[in-house]
Amino acid sequence: MKKHISLVGVLLAVLFLTSCGDDFLEKEPLLSQSNELTLSNFDGLNQATMGAYAPLYSVNWYGAEFTITADLKADNAKSSPKSSGRYQTDYNWSQNSANTAGLWATAYQAITRASNVINAIDETYDPATEPGVDLEEIDHLKAEALFVRALGHFDLVRVYAQPYTYQKESLGVPVVLVSEIGEPARNTVAEVYNQIVTDLEAALPLFKDGGIAREEVDSKAFADAAAAQALLARVYLYMGNYSKAEEYASKVIANEDFEIYTAAEYGSVWGTNGASEIIFEVYGDQNQSYAPYWSEIGYIYDPDGSYADVCATNNLLALYEETDVRADVFAEESKGNYPGYVWPDKYPGKDGVNKQNNIPVLRLSEMYLIRCEAYLNGEGTMAQAVADFNKIRANRGATELGIITMTDLFNERRRELCFEGHLLYDYARLNKTIERVDEDDRITGPVDITFPGHLWAMPIPIGEMESNSNMVQNEGY
């Protein structure tokens, strides 16, 4: 009997183990959430959506490089006498595929984060598993993700491709709508813009009024319908579609949530959260993911910081009348070691820390300037254009004008939007040559940047070229 018992025991052990099968070999991580788990419920989708914004603060994007270079390369800013070498490549337009803009990888991180949310809501999320979930909030998350994805593609195509208004059938950037390991080829500029408009227009009806109650610090660092409208106004402006630009700019201007800064408050709105003009901004905090720390825009622009690599040009300062309050948003080095030089002061830091700043992306003044440009280009009368133009000047302590030209408008954009990442791309979309003034005889590259030319599209990063066999480099690099 004993022998039978033992034999049975051995057999049972074998049978038990055989029955384990392949399920026994499925051990998913419990703590770092799997992609599937994260994207299967409202909380996960919500956190993943908020996570899609985080790369915007990267040193490669609004947190520093993208914003700084738009002014530095186009003569609003220059390499400062304190510079210890940062941003020389951009100042001198000596870009190559090894030192090119770092936006590429960062923007695709935001795009894939956003696409994960969009695709999960479209394809795998099942509200039936979450009784009581607010479907409007799920729609809102998708709308936010569509906004981030559009912004990512928009900034990529502005940096790495020729302007839509010049060669819209030239190579843009890959439109990436799915997070996957692949080797996507570049779409045309027109195809990229088409996707941007598609995403933003799809987002518009999905935003929930009032958004989602998240108890965030800065509600304007999350997108809403107004942000999507404002971005659409700008995108259409870049496409030369003045009619649509006017339409969306007007919608935002009509929105009572936003008020133009007054001359009296203009100097104090910087360094605050969700100021009255802000439609969408990037939230800066040195403790958050993607914080650029010592490379943050505020540190690069702070004359008393140890970097202070980039300062304002005199030819920008010369655009301001004496009474213009915008001329006061500049700072000198406090010890007086650098007479004749001033640094932009739109990024004074928050909570006493100079390396954490919010970066305005879309604000009301830009909407007036967009609409003004649309009016000047056949969508309205001179009176309408002048009214928008003077709406800004009246609130800046500047003289109001009775008739304006595109040059007046261009200069007004410089005065109002300097150091917020616009000027280079204004030149590009208007197909204008940049005529720089080599104020300190420090430019070692080309002084004037002739349009057209290969320099207007940044080279594709070498890492992408080497790992994506379908990638085509821009001409001239």
Place this chain on the structure above:
Amino acid sequence: MKKVLLALSFMVMVGLQVIAQTTNVTGTVTDATDGSPIPGVSVFVKGTTIGTVTTPDGTYRLAVPNDASAIVFSFVGMTTQEVAYTGQTTINAIMKSDAVDVDEVIVVAYGTQRREANTGSVAVIKTDQIKDVPVESVDKAIAGKIAGVQINSTTGQPGAATDIRIRGNGSINAGKEPLIVIDGVPVSSGNFSYFTSTGNILSTINPKDIESMTVLKDASAASLYGSRASNGVILITTKSGKKGQNRFSVTANFGVSKVTNDHDYRVMTADEIYTYKRDAIINSGKDPNTVEGGFFAAETLPSDIETYNWEESAFRTASMQDINFTANGGNEDTRYFISGGYFNQEGIMTATSLERYSFRSNIDKDFNEKFSIGLKTQGSYVYQKDRPNESMYYVNPFWASQNLMPWDLPYVDADGNPTSRNTGVYNFDLPSNNNSNHLAAAEYDDQWSKQYRFIGALSLKYEPIKDLVFRTTNSMDMLFEEGRRFWSPYSGPPGEELGTLQVSNGRMQRLNSSNIVSYSKIFAEKHRASAMAGYEAMHYKYQNHYASGEQVGAVIPYLSNATGENSTVDYAYSEYTLLSYLGTLEYSYDDRYFVKGSFRKDGNSKFGADTRWGTFWSVGASWNLHNEAFINDVPWINMLKLRGSYGVAGNDAIGIYDQYGTYASGEYNGKTILGPENLTNPNLGWEMSATTNIGLDFAFFNKVDGTIEVYNKKTTDMLLDVPISRTAGFASLRQNIGEMTNKGIEVSLNYRAVSMRDLKVDVFGTLAHNNTTIDDLGGEEEIGDGWWRRHRVGGDFSNYYVYDWAGVNPSNGLGMWYTEDGSMTYDYGSARRVYKGKVEPDIEGGFGFNVSYKGFYLNTQFRYMLGQSVYVMESRYTNSDGYNWSSNQSANLLDYWKKPGDVTGTPKPLMNNSTGSNEWGTSRFLYKGDFVRLQNLTFGYNLPKIVLDKIGVSAAKLYVSGNNLYSWHDVPYYDPERSSTGGGYIIYPQTRNFTFGLEVGF
């Protein structure tokens, strides 16, 4: 001694045997080599506890039961003999030395095997070779003893991790350590302690419980462990009970240890550092002779200044105790081995130590001829106390001792004046060490790990017909870890009453079920065949709770007393499983020709569904030439065996969840966010290694035996981070793409120089040369390996990549560097980077001799590693040429440049030196790491039988043992040995130990 007495009193309970119906048998036992009688040979009736030992004239008398089947003669170092009993009254035996014991049985993967039948590369270490070596874990005891097994102590701290490399480094991104198997059960290894600088759970195993260790080096030996075998396997077999009388033994070791410092390394004395700094002031163009200049310094230090030796305060003479008790015995159907041990080793660095309590119980029970059961259990508790070693924390005693100025005094007196007298009140005005006093920290701060480990294995064996065996072994390996780190307010300047506390609680659990059926058969006398098939499952889980609290009162320093807001809790969890099918087939003919094949299929949850299952196999063959007729007649050839094998094994030592796409939390806009952390990687697979091994085992003249082996191990599918299109949101993906080759030769030799009855002299040595070549880095030419090393295609495993130091300009005393074009510059920024030196040795091994004369014996073990380089990273601060201005400096700098024309390797000192002469990653601080160590020397005395009989014990031994007695090397520092990466900061030096041991058997 109390413990010994306790054990002695326990001995009284020894039982007696009652025997009936016997015949007296007498005889003489002689030595085959010279015919001399051998005393002390144990003679017993097979299968019983009836026995005796031979007298000094080699004779014995034994009452043998009439139904006895055989008489067994056994003696240490000799082949055990069995003589059939058929009623003889005289039985003489001639004992042969077991130097060429071809019938020896060795432990191999999933069982045992006659050494004669071996086809793979297998090395065996027996308890006798390690038992006198006073170390806390067995890996340290075998360093230098096995050809091709490189064991580096990463630090000299008790309980420190070792880097074990069998035949070189076998991987870049996956694990490099061998699998550890105890009594047939794979166990966890590595470091599970949370707050200690180093840890090694092998220290939870009492080395005194170990009977033998087998190292499986090639595929034929190891591939049966499949996906875990590519870095080799170490099989540890614990002692088990033996039929016969109840035997008891007590061993006790007491010892002291000190830091190894064979070059008398030290920091500067007060006068030296004073003059050095004064010269630096002058060299910097300042005038130390006038007060007005602001840098006044008298020519010499005032003679009455009080100084303190901080190095002595950091390195103490530490004590050690190791006390073990064993009981062992059994009868026809039950055998047991039971042990208890206590081990306590103080570290040479203040407030470091390792204490262990352990027990083991190995019981085997045969219910009948077909069915038996065995239970092996061990429990242990290890308490490891630590300081922030291997770091530049100012409370790290070693680091502090390098920084603190000789005139910095550790205490303050009642008037608040600094003093070297221990007033119990610490001085914190110590700017040379960032105002930290390591003595205060050692007294008040806590940093420790307590580990509780339980390993149990229950096996059932069923043999329904002869040689058909079913065996199921079910085991658990559990480790509980408790950790604590308290940053006491009292370890800093007075006034602060609140500290910071961190605690952790972890649990590791590994369940293993192994189910094997085997059958062996001898037919037509000359054909032996055997087959084995098996099925296994393994389930591993780990979890850890961590909590920290701020503002914890020092009077009740527990988390319940934390009042700060920044308290945190964290939780870690991981789990993986393994499912395996395995089998072997063996055949041999006439003990001349042997072939063996092994197969294993592993499924592992670390890998995705498509890559989860892997197949591993090996084939091996051997030819025993000594059993061939044409060699059988050659009298001087005792053994000659040629072996060859080929097989593939895998490496599963990667992150448990690497295949999964995961999100991890972050922060944005004041909210917790989630972002992708890891890309889904369904194609992630094993690293594979294919090994060819050819070996020759030989024994000649009854004097020389040894093994020579050559191997080629090709690692393919090596995991590397390959760049991918950034449009995926990630820059790289880990892919099975690289290749690497380890080639080498191993030689081990033993020479029985003298083999007389009273005098024996054995000489032994091992030599291993391994050459690692990187063949493919997935298209890259080179990739970084930390900051100052690189892996290169065509290069060694890892080469240093350092700034090329050109020495000191004799005309001005400034340090220089070579530039790209070969010219020299003072500018570190313009220095070229060059490949210099490598982390792996060219040759490593050990040698020594064992002498015994009558009861005395002297065993030596030398160990050597040649060809590797080490980078002493902290030299940037300790040899800083004035850069680390406020701190003391190494006395190595004393040959500094003083006047034009001085030819020296040490630049002149400059105040706050900014020339870069002491910069990071420099060949200036890269040293040849070659060393030869006198690893162990033991001198002992076995008390003679006549004395033993008088005091009523069966064996007694006294010995003294020294570890790390001396090292020959050129590293200008305490000790030449570093971890397998060659770098590191402030590494706790190795220690020199002296122990006195006593072993008594009953």
